[in-house]
Amino acid sequence: MSFLDINIFGLMGQLLVGLINGSFYALLALGLAIIFGLLRIINFAQGALYMLGAFVAWLGLQHLGMNYWVALFVVPVVVGLIGILMERFFIRPIANEDHLYSLLLTFGLALILQGTFTHMFGSSGMSYNIPDALKGGNNLGFMYLPTYRAWIILVSLVVCLGAWWVIEKTSLGSYLRAGTENPALLQAFGVNVPMMITLTFGFGVALAGLAGVLAAPIYSVSPDMGSNILIVVFAIVVIGGMGSIGGAILTGLGMGVVEGLTKYFYPEASTTVIFMVMVLVLLLKPAGLFGKEA
Amino acid sequence: MKQVIKTLAAAVTLGSALMAAPSMAGGISDDKVRIGVLADMGGPYGDLCGRNCVAAVEMAVEDFGGKVLGKKIDVLSADDQNKPDFGSAKAREWLESEGVDAINGLVASSVVGAVSQVTRSNEKPTLISGAGSNTFTTKTCSPFNAHWSYDVVALANGTVKPLVDSGKKKWFFITADYSFGHALEKVATGVIESNGGKVVGAARAPLGTNDYSSFVLQAMSSGADVVALANAGKDFVNSLKGAVEFGLSEQATLAGLLVFASDTKAIDPSIIGNMRLTTGFYWDRDDQSREWAKRFVDRTGAVPTMAHAGAYSSTMHYLNAVKEAGTDEGKAVMSKMKELKPNDFFARNATLRSDGRMVHDMYQVRVKTDSERKNDHDLYEIEKVIPGDQAFGAQLPECDFK
Numbered sequence: 001m002s003f004l005d006i007n008i009f010g011l012m013g014q015l016l017v018g019l020i021n022g023s024f025y026a027l028l029a030l031g032l033a034i035i036f037g038l039l040r041i042i043n044f045a046q047g048a049l050y051m052l053g054a055f056v057a058w059l060g061l062q063h064l065g066m067n068y069w070v071a072l073f074v075v076p077v078v079v080g081l082i083g084i085l086m087e088r089f090f091i092r093p094i095a096n097e098d099h100l101y102s103l104l105l106t107f108g109l110a111l112i113l114q115g116t117f118t119h120m121f122g123s124s125g126m127s128y129n130i131p132d133a134l135k136g137g138n139n140l141g142f143m144y145l146p147t148y149r150a151w152i153i154l155v156s157l158v159v160c161l162g163a164w165w166v167i168e169k170t171s172l173g174s175y176l177r178a179g180t181e182n183p184a185l186l187q188a189f190g191v192n193v194p195m196m197i198t199l200t201f202g203f204g205v206a207l208a209g210l211a212g213v214l215a216a217p218i219y220s221v222s223p224d225m226g227s228n229i230l231i232v233v234f235a236i237v238v239i240g241g242m243g244s245i246g247g248a249i250l251t252g253l254g255m256g257v258v259e260g261l262t263k264y265f266y267p268e269a270s271t272t273v274i275f276m277v278m279v280l281v282l283l284l285k286p287a288g289l290f291g292k293e294a
Numbered sequence: 295m296k297q298v299i300k301t302l303a304a305a306v307t308l309g310s311a312l313m314a315a316p317s318m319a320g321g322i323s324d325d326k327v328r329i330g331v332l333a334d335m336g337g338p339y340g341d342l343c344g345r346n347c348v349a350a351v352e353m354a355v356e357d358f359g360g361k362v363l364g365k366k367i368d369v370l371s372a373d374d375q376n377k378p379d380f381g382s383a384k385a386r387e388w389l390e391s392e393g394v395d396a397i398n399g400l401v402a403s404s405v406v407g408a409v410s411q412v413t414r415s416n417e418k419p420t421l422i423s424g425a426g427s428n429t430f431t432t433k434t435c436s437p438f439n440a441h442w443s444y445d446v447v448a449l450a451n452g453t454v455k456p457l458v459d460s461g462k463k464k465w466f467f468i469t470a471d472y473s474f475g476h477a478l479e480k481v482a483t484g485v486i487e488s489n490g491g492k493v494v495g496a497a498r499a500p501l502g503t504n505d506y507s508s509f510v511l512q513a514m515s516s517g518a519d520v521v522a523l524a525n526a527g528k529d530f531v532n533s534l535k536g537a538v539e540f541g542l543s544e545q546a547t548l549a550g551l552l553v554f555a556s557d558t559k560a561i562d563p564s565i566i567g568n569m570r571l572t573t574g575f576y577w578d579r580d581d582q583s584r585e586w587a588k589r590f591v592d593r594t595g596a597v598p599t600m601a602h603a604g605a606y607s608s609t610m611h612y613l614n615a616v617k618e619a620g621t622d623e624g625k626a627v628m629s630k631m632k633e634l635k636p637n638d639f640f641a642r643n644a645t646l647r648s649d650g651r652m653v654h655d656m657y658q659v660r661v662k663t664d665s666e667r668k669n670d671h672d673l674y675e676i677e678k679v680i681p682g683d684q685a686f687g688a689q690l691p692e693c694d695f696k
Contacts, residue, residue, distance in 0.1 A: 017507040123340035127562040144541045220531045263508035271500040
């Protein structure tokens with residue numbers, strides 16, 4: 001495809017598709033950014049927990065008749081609780097070690113989770129249907145927008161903006177941020193810092209679970225669904241500025257669009273373009289687009 | 295001290311190399327027939343030929359009686375992780391120091407390419423049950439390859455030609471961007487063009503792409519009659535889901551070029567129902583295939599793919615050839631395999647050509663819709679049997695190994 005035969009409708013379609021994927025990236029990046037930004041834990045298990053979210057939704061439907069709408073609330077809670085146990089029993093004992101330890105630990109946990117699920121459910125994946133109320137779509141003139149994709153944008157934006165607002169604009173958020181800066185001092189004011197860390201970790205992980213439920217109807221629910229997307233999401237967090245909540249959200253949306261356009265002009269590069277951006281950003285602005293210089 | 299260790303190591307290496315040297319002059323080397331199964335045990339191709347390919351080979355060995363010419367038959371297995379270097383290193387270790395006599399399984403085409411060089415230099419039969427590239431019997435053909443279950447030529451002939459003949463002339467490809475996808479696209483393009491059709495565009499999606507919506511939009515704006523999915527496994531599942539979700543299936547026919555039964559089972563019938571595709575095996579064909587499939591399902595719980603059935607069939611044929619040849623020596627067994635006609639629940643009207651292509655009946659099937667399915671494994675209706683000589687490509691003169 002040459003650069004001259006750009007079809008304006010086609011391009012608008014690609015932009016919209018990019019935004020849809022971007023909102024998905026934003027949701028996943030948000031969880032990672034919260035966990036890193038507030039807790040300084042590099043959580044490599046986030047992708048596996050996203051996979052777990054999709055599987056819990058699928059298992060719930062198969063064995064308990066739990067429908068999509070219930071799953072949307074129940075699954076993040078279940079996955080969040082698993083995250084809390086993980087923090088309490090695995091991550092806390094090494095909290096004072098170098099970041100590298102939590103990275104290796106969570107990476108190992110991710111491999112164990114993925115391996116266990118492959119062993120139990122095989123590799124080709126499970127199907128999960130789009131709920132009836134979100135089936136179908138609308139013709140926008142330049143493209144057909146499936147209702148479910150519009151729903152993903154809506155949920156992601158609401159959750160992302162909500163989380164950003166809580167962390168940046170409320171007193172709860174200020175405690176969280178203070179806990180990162182100086183946990184000892186905050187504890188002296190009577191705040192239960194370890195509990196706060198556990199809950200924050202649980203919340204960040206719950207976001208992965210939510211993304212898993214959202215993804216289940218459109219991608220195949222399979223054990224390696226998380227490992228594919230995790231690295232991309234990490235790149236997004238790095239581009240946005242490690243730990244910058246707003247940066248992660250905006251970069252997620254932006255990279256979705258960049259990736260979508262690449263798929264249009266030069267699809268072969270679509271899985272690498274985000275990493276090329278990451279390299280450029282690291283060279284020119286090492287703290288990330290929205291990060292503060294250390 | 296260092297010197298001592300070095301010397302010791304050299305001695306051990308030399309010793310083991312000597313010990314592993316095959317006893318020539320007929321008979322069974324080291325009093326055992328060992329079959330190594332190399333496959334994807336935990337990765338994306340695991341369901342189509344992984345642990346269950348090992349199970350299929352073990353079933354064949356048990357059905358054969360566990361012994362050939364009075365010697366015990368061993369089955370070894372290893373995970374090739376879909377990495378050519380890994381697979382060929384394992385194959386070398388097996389053949390050169392563990393007395394393995396034949397290798398089966400073999401899923402990722404890239405791994406097979408590397409392994410078949412090792413087996414060629416060691417003169418050991420290579421039973422390719424999972425992979426699809428047609429190069430193993432053309433560009434990189436070897437006297438020791440036996441390409442068993444299917445190949446991209448048979449898939450293209452089976453799926454593409456009937457569509458072009460029915461008047462669907464304009465084609466668009468969504469292709470997995472690696473050797474297998476390219477080979478499939480190239481072969482299919484040949485079939486399209488030689489039957490009066492034309493390719494209006496192609497999008498090369500990187501392996502493991504999660505979201506296909508961009509590619510689907512491109513396919514939609516191309517105005518093609520048929521959108522061919524030249525990919526496999528999870529790429530196929532995700533691209534098909536995207537195509538249906540964005541309404542592509544309403545304006546064009548979707549053609550899956552390589553679909554395993556395990557993929558079909560992983561997709562909701564509302565999405566894949568009524569799709570037509572080509573396969574080398576379907577369990578619910580006749581009493582013989584059903585009998586085998588029932589035993590396979592009882593053992594593994596999985597729906598048998600053409601790779602599983604092929605792994606069983608090729609093992610059985612290999613063991614028959616060892617028995618007839620009176621030896622497990624590679625060259626003698628290969629020529630016996632080519633002389634005998636494979637005939638079992640998988641291989642129908644079959645013959646192993648001198649280029650290593652196992653020619654057998656292929657099947658055009660239609661995927662059943664939800665209301666037609668009686669159970670989880672009730673996936674296809676066989677619409678047409680394609681005789682082997684029409685399904686597979688012609689033999690090249692330079693690949694004539696008697």
